[in-house]
Amino acid sequence: MSQAALSLSNDPGLALASRPIGTVPVRLTINGEAQALDLEPWVTLLDLLREGLHLTGTKKGCDHGQCGSCTVLIDGTRMNACLKLAVTLDGCEITTIEGLGQPGNLHPLQAAFIEHDAFQCGYCTPGQICSAEGLIREGHAHTREEIREQMSGNLCRCGAYTNIADAILEVMGQEGWE
Amino acid sequence: MIRFDYARPTDLAEALREGAGEEVAYLAGGTNLVDLLKENVARPTRVVDIARLPLTGIEDTAQGGLRLGALATNTETAYDQRVQARYPLLSSALLAGATAQLRNAATNGGNINQRTRCYYFYDVATPCNKREPGQGCAAIGGVSRIHAILGTSHQCIATHPSDMAVALAALKAEVRVTGPGGDRVIAFADYHRLPGDEPWRDTTLEPGELVTAIDLPPESFPTNFTYLKLRERLSYAFALVSVAVAMRLEGERIAEVRIALGGVAHKPWRRPEAEDLLRGQEPGREAFGAAADALLEGARGQGGNDFKVPMARKAILRALEQATAGTPQSQTDKRIA
Structure with a gap:
């Protein structure tokens, strides 16, 4: 199991103005690997995958649920990763394109x-x-x-x-x- | 995105405790609220994640109707065998909305509580009385293609974006809520509001209240119904005009009929007096036209949406014909039969 504390405050202006708020422990299984994470509540699944876990196969297109380029499987069901706060997915299994197939072992x-x-x-x-x-x-x-x-x-x-x-x-x- | 505290209650009592206060938002599927958080339109200091509450079931009611849990997803509801067999109007309207990914995440309670897609409501650089009371309305006199033609006020011309809600209005559903003041049941016609002088209030929910279920009454209109949705693209676009018709024929005559419009007002638009004109009548263009005129009486465009008035009239006629013939609009083949 990998451990990571992730802060994805990529907008420093807002971060400076924010009140001190804690992170939330979250357990996710991502492409079969169990992950124990401490996440700020406003981190989307999409930003966690790309910026936190460097699974950049999942793309950020519109970031508003309009284009579908961030589609992943959550407990086997397709959803837009940009519209899910990662903290809400505690206990879920996430499958991204990296988990569906690999070079030499294509889906x-x-x-x-x-x-x-x-x-x-x-x-x-x-x-x-x-x-x-x-x-x-x-x-x-x-x-x-x-x-x-x-x-x-x-x-x-x-x-x-x-x-x-x-x-x-x-x-x-x-x-x-x- | 703004910063907020996060709570994940596991029972209703805990959720209501966490939900007390002015700047609290309940989060379910997230398909609308997370977007509003990103746009700085919704600015709660605490987000209460209610997705773990035991409100996901779809169950028969003792009265012969169906209870849709507030946290059942739109997909689960649309494909539920009882919904498909008994309330195909609702299933059709759900499948006319959004995309598979969004329907998989979106919940029934969240659907009826989604906010308008008025561009000015979303654009925090422009004034909006719904977002910030007293600021003014940039839509009035602005780009108004998607805006309301009925029930507007001098403060707001936004429309309600839900397809599901239009079907629920035609089915005369009831919304079950719980809150600090106890449980109550709200008739669907009373659930959404017209903007009036308080356009920031979309619904009659009180602060801290939570939708627990939507009840469908026993009369389900399984044969003569349609959900006709007209929009800019053939899929994945909000309605410019939509019409839900639920009808029951007895012999050659209309025994019962409901007509609800989407895309034209701040709430699903029904007028029982328009439906009264059809009850006991034989179906036909003349009777349908009279009902359409009564339903649209007072409709007025804002300039950019003037086309909606004749479009709505024609859509009502076509939807009544589809329902009468028992040939509901397909949500896959969008040709209007």
Whole structure:
């Protein structure tokens, strides 16, 4: 288990004006590794992952829940990491793109995204893949139209939507995949 | 983000103790409040995380209705088999809102308590009576495309952004709350407010009060219903105008009907007198038009949203036709059948 005390006060103006407020002990399992952390209450899961734990696969796009590039799986369910205060997730399991697959051991969705040319700049891709994994686990989308609707929380400004849907359809259709 | 104290109560009594005080915010799914904290619009000194309270269930009520826990997520509610089978209007409205990620985090209590998406409310550099009482309203005379056409005041023209709330208004849900003064039940029509002279008050909740559940009554309108949502994009956008219709036909006539509008006012917009015009009538364009005119009486644009008045009238007609035909609007195929 790794231990870390994290202060992510990246806006010193506010920090100077703030009252002294303590940190909160938080236990998280991140990509299978148990973490005991002491966190300031205003740290988002996204900032914890990127700035505190250096898991920079999860991207910060809008930081307002509008673009989906920070999508991760929390207890297996896709959510926007930018809108979750990390302290609220005590006891939760977090899976990021780093936990889904690694070089040489790609997740089926990662392989399908490459196969179908489902990205250009790649900035939205970790969020797209975590979101697609969540979509498949949810089991509510069965057609291309339903995939497009259920993936509307992930913007791709390169416009790879057609190929993203192709990649997800392929993985959904793979035998033995649940 | 601003700094605040944090508490994570595990039972209601503890939550109410922690929630006492002026500058306290209850935090559930976080999809709206965390954003408002980042924007410096919400400035609580203490955040009370209520997500661990035992309010996540969806249960049948003794009266034959359904009780939706305040902390059941929008996703859990939308896909609950009882909601889908008995209250498909609610399921449809939930799935018309936000995105899968947001619905997975957002709770039922949080949904009805979300704040307006008025750009000026969010922009702390502009005056807003809802954010800071007495400052003035930058939306009046400003960019008003998304703003209200009904029930506005000289202080505020904001709209309520929820889709779920529009369906709950049509279903005549009840909001169960608890607080320092005890438990009470609020009829959905009385839960949200018009802005009037106190636009900072979105709802009739008192300080420290907490929503515990939303009760759906036994009459569920499983056959003749629709949620028609018109917006700038086909998915993931707030309604410019939305219409929830819940109808019960007996033979050739309308035995019961409710019409609620979203995107046009500070609360889901219903007028029982407009519905009275349809009760006992045969469905048809003429009767629908009379009801639409009664529902929209006094509607007035602010300039940038003048289009909403004719758009709302046409949407009401189309929604009544969809409900009558038993062909509710698909939330996947957005073509208006």
